[in-house]
Amino acid sequence: MRMLYLILLFTESLQLQCDKKHITQHVGGEINLICYYDHRFRYSKKYWCKGNSGNTCTILVDTNSKTDATHRSFIAEEGRGLLRVKVKDLTLDDGGVYWVAIDKMYADVMTSVNVVITEVPVSKPMLRPLSSLEDGSTCRGNPLTVRCGPTEGTGVDYAWYQRTQHNQFVLQYSSDLYLKCDMLREDGDYYCTASNGMSSQQSDVLSVKVLMPAERGCKYVVTLLGQPFYDCEDKTSTATAKPAPPTSRQVTMTVHSDTTKRSLPINQTDPHPFLSRAWTGVPCWYTLLRWGSFVSLLIVLCVIVKCTKGRRKRAKRKRRACTRVTAQLAN
Structure with missing residues (x-):
């Protein structure tokens, strides 16, 4: 059978x-x-x-x-x-x-x-702010949502991590990170992971610099590689976060938090114009002193040259007179 x-x-x-x-x-x-x-x-x-x-x-x-x-x-x-x-x-x-x-x-x-x-293996997830970083809204304490998502992958699970100076921990399990004042107590880096049964990938680092922590009306700057960001100190310019030099760990750009240093307005009037700087950046009194010394040196050189020429002429006349006297005595 x-x-x-x-x-x-x-x-x-x-x-x-x-x-x-x-x-x-x-x-x-x-x-x-x-x-x-x-x-x-x-x-x-x-x-x-x-x-x-x-x-x-x-x-x-x-x-x-x-x-x-x-x-x-x-x-x-x-x-x-x-x-x-x-x-x-x-x-x-x-x-x-x-x-x-x-x-x-x-x-x-x-x-x-x-x-x-x-499942389709996941690609490296990209971080995308849902609102512009160059309008300065974070400088006014407004919340910001950043979305994490790969270009390829199915059945993807997301996790957001926060890394501070002291520790690192899982912040949440979702594709969107919601930044708001009551959670921003100190500077930190944020990144997300996208994974499924086939692979797992990590995103670039999102850097948050807290300029003024508060439950209401906080002030912070968010920088992300390749994304423009607003300089809360300057309040007039924006910049774009650029790749850092290749190292063993990625270095994120930060913005200085010293808001007390301000440059003077360029149209401010100096009360002592004589002591102010000239176009070359040198004080006027120093310029006058330098040129006066140069003119004095020229005068001294001219006097020395003139005296030397006069001394030579007198010596020549004396030699000629001696020669004539000697000739007459010989005759």
Whole structure:
């Protein structure tokens, strides 16, 4: 009896064969299956069904009529002895045992296919503020929502972490981080993780500098790599957070919290114009002293040169007079 069963199974395998026996796909993907059958069954009905047993499986679609209500399954003749099965937009519920079968009197010809559906691995999550960072709203104590989300991934679970100078802990399990005054007591870094059954990824760091902690009317600056931020000290300019030099750990940009240092207005009048700085940045009295010393030096040099020339002329006249006297005495 066992031998007869093996013979029948071998005979059926010759009558119907598919190019895959095991298929692994991710959510959102599709199944493409090519099967070959004996040309004697060219005009027989072929069908695609799901179930652990070929005798009790549920028919999803056949070559005569489509029975799949969602229209995601497809089976069709591709030529003499060639059959194609296709299932698109896969979900986790699509995993299981399937059967490609040929309708035959007394006993259908069937071959099984095992399908495994997995989650799509998550990519690196991106942080996106839901309101602009360059309008200075955080300088007025307004709340800010930052959303974490990967570009790829299914069945994603989120977690937000806070890292301070003293410790690190899980803040919440959600995709959105809501920053508000009553939770900002000190400076800290925030980042999120996105994970599923296939992989886990961590986002860039969101840096929060608390300038004035308070339950109401706090003042803080949020910086995020590649995002513009408002300088609460300057109150006139914005900047963009840039990548830090490559190190073993990422360094985030911070904004100085010393709000007492202010630059003087450029149109302020100096009460002592003589002591004020010139265009070159040097005091006027120093400039006058320097040029006066230079002129005095020139005068001294001119006097020395003039005296030296006069002394030489007198020496020449004396030599000439001595020469004449000597000539007269010789005559």
